[in-house]
Each structure stands twice: as C-alpha cells, then as structure tokens.
Amino acid sequence: MKITEFTLSGDPPISISVRRSNRARTLRLKVSRLGGVVEVAVPSGIGIDQARRFAADNRQWIMTAVKRSQERIIPRFGSRFPLEGNELLLRKSNGAVPRCDGQHLNLQCVESDLPAVLGAHCKRLAKSKLDASVRHHAEFLAIPTPRFRIKDTTSRWGSCSARGNLNFSWRLIMMPPVILNYVVAHEVSHLAEMNHSPMFWKIVERLCPQYREHRKWLKNNGSIYLGYQLL
Ligand SMILES: [Zn+2]
Numbered sequence: 718m719k720i721t722e723f724t725l726s727g728d729p730p731i732s733i734s735v736r737r738s739n740r741a742r743t744l745r746l747k748v749s750r751l752g753g754v755v756e757v758a759v760p761s762g763i764g765i766d767q768a769r770r771f772a773a774d775n776r777q778w779i780m781t782a783v784k785r786s787q788e789r790i791i792p793r794f795g796s797r798f799p800l801e802g803n804e805l806l807l808r809k810s811n812g813a814v815p816r817c818d819g820q821h822l823n824l825q826c827v828e829s830d831l832p833a834v835l836g837a838h839c840k841r842l843a844k845s846k847l848d849a850s851v852r853h854h855a856e857f858l859a860i861p862t863p864r865f866r867i868k869d870t871t872s873r874w875g876s877c878s879a880r881g882n883l884n885f886s887w888r889l890i891m892m893p894p895v896i897l898n899y900v901v902a903h904e905v906s907h908l909a910e911m912n913h914s915p916m917f918w919k920i921v922e923r924l925c926p927q928y929r930e931h932r933k934w935l936k937n938n939g940s941i942y943l944g945y946q947l948l
Contacts, residue, residue, distance in 0.1 A: 720765050725772055731779055733757050733772050735765065744771045746779060749940055753783035789946040792831050798822060799942070800839070801846075802893030807831070836947030843867055843890035843897075850901040851883070854924050860908055874939065875900040877907035888942045892935075899931035 725731040733755045741758040744767070748755050759768045772779065797804045800822060810816070810823035815838040817823070826834045844867055855862045865883035870876075875885045883904045889897040902924035910917035921928050 723765065723769055723772075725769070725776060725779075727776065731755060731772075731776070731783075733779075735759055735768060737761070744768055746772065746775055746782075748779065748782035748786050753786040755779055755783065788944070790944045791946050792835050794828055794831065798835065798945070799891040800842075801890065802896075807835070832946055833948040839890050839947060840867060840887045843885070843887035846890060846894070846897060847885050847901060850898055851905060854902050854905040855908075857924060858905065858909055858920070860905075863905065863908060865904075874935065875904040877904045877911070879911070881908055888945075891942050891945070892938075895927070896931050896935055899925050899928050899935070902928065 719737075720735055722732060722734045725733060734757075736756055736758050738758045739761055741760040743760065744763060745758040746755065747758065755772075757768050757772055759765070792798055792807055794807050794809045796807055798807050799805075800817070803820075805817060805822040806820055808821045808823050809828075810825055812823055812825055815822060815824045815834065822835075824831065824834055824838070847865060847867070851865055852862050863881060863883050865885055867887045868884050869888070870884070870886050873884075873886070874889055875883065877883050885900065885904070889900055903921055906917060906920040906924060909920050918928075925931065
C-alpha cells in the first residue's frame with residue numbers, strides 16, 4: 718500500500734503528507750501557508766522510514782515554519798502587494814484615489830491606515846471585476862445574471878447556495894485574472910448543475926477551457942493570499 722501520510726509523535730504530534738517525486742534529488746520538507754500543512758517530498762528509491770527519520774531530525778525546523786506560516790502580512794509602504802497577478806510596490810502619494818502606474822500602487826494615507834485603504838480598494842476592484850465576469854458567464858450559459866456577495870472567507874474562494882446565491886472572496890482580486898475568472902465560471906456553472914458531476918465539469922470546461930490548470934494553481938498558491946491582513 719502506498720503511504721500518503723504519517724504522524725511524527727511528540728508534543729504536538731505533527732501530521733506530514735508524503736509526496737512521491739521523480740524530480741526531487743533529496744528529501745525535502747515544505748510547509749504551506751494555509752494552516753501550516755507539512756509535506757515531505759520523497760525521491761524515488763527512498764523509503765518511508767527514511768522520510769520519517771528525516772522529518773523527526775528536522776522537527777524544530779518544521780515547528781518554526783508552521784509558526785511562520787500562520788503569521789499575517791501587514792502591508793507597508795515600500796513593500797510589494799499582489800493585485801490582479803502583479804506584484805506592485807506600495808507607494809505613498811498625494812492623489813485622492815488609489816492609482817496604479819506600472820509597477821506602483823499609489824495610495825494617499827498614513828501607513829497605519831494602509832490595511833483599511835488597501836482593503837477598500839481591493840473590495841471595490843473585486844466587485845467590478847467579479848460583476849463583469851459573472852455577467853459574461855451567465856450570458857454564455859443563457860441564464861439570468863445572478864446576484865453575488867463579496868465575503869472574506871478563509872475556506873472557500875467562491876460558493877453557490879441551494880437557492881442560487883453566489884458568494885466570492887474579494888481576495889481573488891489579488892490573483893491573476895484567469896484565476897478569478899475560473900472561480901466565477903465554477904460557481905456560475907453550479908446554477909446549471911448543482912453538484913460536481915462530470916456534467917458539471919463539462920460546463921465549467923465550456924466556460925473556462927483551462928480550468929484544470931487554474932484549479933491546480935489555486936490549490937498550490939491560494940493560501941498565500943490569506944496571509945494579507947487588510948480591513
Ligand atoms: Zn463547486
């Protein structure tokens with residue numbers, strides 16, 4: 718049987734998922750930002766016992782990485798911030814409204830207000846992009862344009878209730894536009910198929926042919942965006 722997970726005993730016990738890798742040359746540990754999920758990459762030819770010993774030897778490193786993964790990123794002037802897939806440099810400016818020019822996002826506020834000002838900007842921008850995307854996909858499926866709400870959920874990027882109400886996380890605006898587009902395509906498709914059947918995925922594919930790629934990207938990278946502390 719293929720082992721996909723093991724637990725390091727101790728205080729606290731640490732559960733580690735195993736990823737078999739043909740590309741990895743050595744055993745390697747990784748901790749994701751979302752809730753500090755620990756993974757060990759195991760090259761071919763290396764046994765699970767060796768992976769377990771390696772993880773045990775690096776227990777302290779894992780503990781530190783897990784702790785760091787739960788830290789929040791508070792935006793500051795001079796630091797970078799992802800918006801629509803671009804890493805923008807946050808810059809203090811005199812303009813009344815946040816303005817993006819090339820590599821910079823110019824904002825007029827004191828640094829302590831940055832999480833709130835940036836948060837409001839993200840939500841505004843998210844609303845307009847989500848609105849356009851929802852309209853586009855509903856039109857494509859020839860269904861009435863659904864209403865949606867913007868939330869800050871940590872577990873789901875989008876959802877569709879049994880009554881057909883859509884919800885999206887405004888954090889999608891930080892990601893590349895194709896990702897926002899995929900999440901909207903996914904939820905709008907639920908208005909036609911309220912499940913995850915093959916029929917449902919067929920509809921998603923019509924709206925978003927590259928959806929597999931985007932889904933994988935979201936799984937691998939989505940948690941990074943939860944770390945940003947905005948208001
Ligand atoms: Zn779904």
